[in-house]
Amino acid sequence: MSLSDVVLSIADNKQMLGLRYAEWATRAPSLEADIAAAAMGLDDLGHSRVLYGCLEPLGADPRGTDRESDPASLRALAYFDEPWSEWAQFVAANAILDTAFTAMIEACVNGSVEVLQHRLRKMLMEERYHFLHGRSWLKSGISQEPLDRAWVEAVEWFGPPDGEVAALHREGKLSMGPDELRARLEEQLDTKSPTVKIDWKKWDPIRRRSRPGAIDERTFGMLRGLEEKKFAPSSAAAKES
Amino acid sequence: MTQYKRVSGDAIEYNVFARKTRAEPLHQVGSVVAPDDDLAVAYARATYDEERWCEMAIVRKEHVIELWQPGEP
Numbered sequence: 001m002s003l004s005d006v007v008l009s010i011a012d013n014k015q016m017l018g019l020r021y022a023e024w025a026t027r028a029p030s031l032e033a034d035i036a037a038a039a040m041g042l043d044d045l046g047h048s049r050v051l052y053g054c055l056e057p058l059g060a061d062p063r064g065t066d067r068e069s070d071p072a073s074l075r076a077l078a079y080f081d082e083p084w085s086e087w088a089q090f091v092a093a094n095a096i097l098d099t100a101f102t103a104m105i106e107a108c109v110n111g112s113v114e115v116l117q118h119r120l121r122k123m124l125m126e127e128r129y130h131f132l133h134g135r136s137w138l139k140s141g142i143s144q145e146p147l148d149r150a151w152v153e154a155v156e157w158f159g160p161p162d163g164e165v166a167a168l169h170r171e172g173k174l175s176m177g178p179d180e181l182r183a184r185l186e187e188q189l190d191t192k193s194p195t196v197k198i199d200w201k202k203w204d205p206i207r208r209r210s211r212p213g214a215i216d217e218r219t220f221g222m223l224r225g226l227e228e229k230k231f232a233p234s235s236a237a238a239k240e241s
Numbered sequence: 242m243t244q245y246k247r248v249s250g251d252a253i254e255y256n257v258f259a260r261k262t263r264a265e266p267l268h269q270v271g272s273v274v275a276p277d278d279d280l281a282v283a284y285a286r287a288t289y290d291e292e293r294w295c296e297m298a299i300v301r302k303e304h305v306i307e308l309w310q311p312g313e314p
Contacts, residue, residue: 133279
């Protein structure tokens with residue numbers, strides 16, 4: 001486990017968050033919320049591209065060939081496995097998970113690794129608007145279930161007290177460890193996290209989650225470009241083969 | 242599917258102002274509707290961010306004091 005693994009985890013999660021946001025670009029509660037969903041989706045997809053681009057300069061790219069065939073090889077949280085069917089799921093992800101990812105990016109920017117200090121700084125400015133959006137919708141009141149789930153997955157994602165995020169914090173590569181990240185998230189959202197009991201023995205340190213499973217087949221196909229190929233003219237398909 | 246209405250009853254209208262260079266004055270580029278200032282900021286940025294503005298600001302429409310309107314003597 002290395003800093004590259006953490007960066008890849010942020011990248012995969014931001015990619016999935018961006019896709020799930022974009023799915024709500026015509027279904028949100030107002031026209032403005034539609035546009036915000038689309039804009040935040042584009043932001044997070046862009047952030048994921050920047051983060052993937054940091055893997056090579058970090059000296060180790062943990063992406064294997066299995067990412068082309070096995071959806072469980074992607075490192076996104078279980079929260080993103082299926083498309084969201086309720087606006088409350090969007091808001092919980094926006095307020096809690098997006099802010100958790102931003103806290104980790106802050107830890108990278110304020111850590112000792114130069115490439116992350118420089119390349120990730122702009123994301124923090126853009127994320128300010130995601131945060132305002134999530135926090136404001138949170139105030140409007142949503143159902144508790146997605147909030148509880150998002151909190152559990154955020155705390156799990158920060159990792160165990162003796163895991164590699166804690167080690168990277170001790171080495172100075174990250175400015176915050178799991179406890180500080182959780183405190184930062186609570187401070188941002190002005191609330192205490194619910195009591196979260198995690199069985200770290202069941203926790204997957206690569207995917208940073210406890211739940212088994214993977215993203216749905218259609219989304220995985222879209223990530224690999226298979227969905228687009230369905231609409232390609234037959235001449236293009238013939239050329240490719 | 243979503244249980245929320247697509248039009249909120251208690252929304253506030255905000256005017257959005259921006260400029261591309263320091264040399265030009267702020268001018269109105271549009272408006273957004275939101276229940277509070279934070280969401281209005283997020284909506285204004287998401288809706289009008291297609292240009293490279295050097296400054297953007299929002300003002301509650303109710304806070305604008307009009308001296309006269311079109312058609313008035």
